[in-house]
Amino acid sequence: MRKYDGVIFDLDGVICFTDHYHYLAWKALADSLGIDFDESKNDRLRGVSRMESLEIVLEGYHGTPLSDAKKTALADRKNALYRQSLQTMSPKDLSDEVRDTLNELRSRGLKLAIGSSSKNTPLILERIGLAGFFDAVSDGNNITRSKPDPQVFTMAAEMLRLPAEKCLVVEDALAGLQAAAAGGFASAGLGPAAQSGEATYSLHSFRDLLDIT
Numbered sequence: 596m597r598k599y600d601g602v603i604f605d606l607d608g609v610i611c612f613t614d615h616y617h618y619l620a621w622k623a624l625a626d627s628l629g630i631d632f633d634e635s636k637n638d639r640l641r642g643v644s645r646m647e648s649l650e651i652v653l654e655g656y657h658g659t660p661l662s663d664a665k666k667t668a669l670a671d672r673k674n675a676l677y678r679q680s681l682q683t684m685s686p687k688d689l690s691d692e693v694r695d696t697l698n699e700l701r702s703r704g705l706k707l708a709i710g711s712s713s714k715n716t717p718l719i720l721e722r723i724g725l726a727g728f729f730d731a732v733s734d735g736n737n738i739t740r741s742k743p744d745p746q747v748f749t750m751a752a753e754m755l756r757l758p759a760e761k762c763l764v765v766e767d768a769l770a771g772l773q774a775a776a777a778g779g780f781a782s783a784g785l786g787p788a789a790q791s792g793e794a795t796y797s798l799h800s801f802r803d804l805l806d807i808t
């Protein structure tokens with residue numbers, strides 16, 4: 596019997612490398628506010644919602660107190676910068692390795708879903724040529740609680756009509772691995788998350804998924 600019937604992929608930092616665009620947009624916002632911001636701080640934002648990310652960025656802010664309206668305006672500014680970068684993306688930003696692996700998993704009969712905190716998921720999937728490809732898309736637009744809460748993965752599994760124990764979650768974020776564990780999902784860690792000790796499987800490369808499914 597097959598171990599998993601479905602795979603739920605995080606998007607940013609797993610399917611494509613929008614994580615660098617997030618970094619550039621947060622960095623520009625932080626610079627404009629006189630806040631120190633570097634790649635290691637950016638790692639703490641992986642998998643975390645936009646407003647929660649803003650609070651982490653603002654840990655380094657020592658100016659006059661910010662109202663909720665001002666914080667929303669700052670998040671909107673960051674998002675506008677980020678979406679400018681997304682407009683430069685195209686199907687060339689989907690690697691051959693990711694495309695071939697997704698196709699192979701599907702040909703093995705696995706159901707494939709996205710489980711991302713991002714409200715920009717539909718735009719990103721369209722830009723990289725994957726609009727309509729996945730069997731289910733659960734993202735920042737259909738959740739009320741962000742990773743490390745398991746809601747985004749639980750909803751993806753429900754959309755696939757599969758129990759958590761039959762789905763594998765693929766993540767680059769610690770918050771995402773914690774979300775998977777909290778929801779009863781096995782997980783495969785890539786990039787920074789692979790080193791955290793929180794993943795069920797640590798992958799060197801996306802195609803390693805073919806060895807564990």
Ligand code: BG6
Pocket residue numbers: 606607617640641642643644645648674711712713714715716735768
């Ligand atoms: C996650 C990213 O996928 O989406 C986070 O890892 C980001 O860094 C979050 O903050 C929310 O993204 P968006 O596109 O809704 O601002």
Ligand code: MG
Pocket residue numbers: 605606607608609641642766767768
């Ligand atoms: Mg990610």
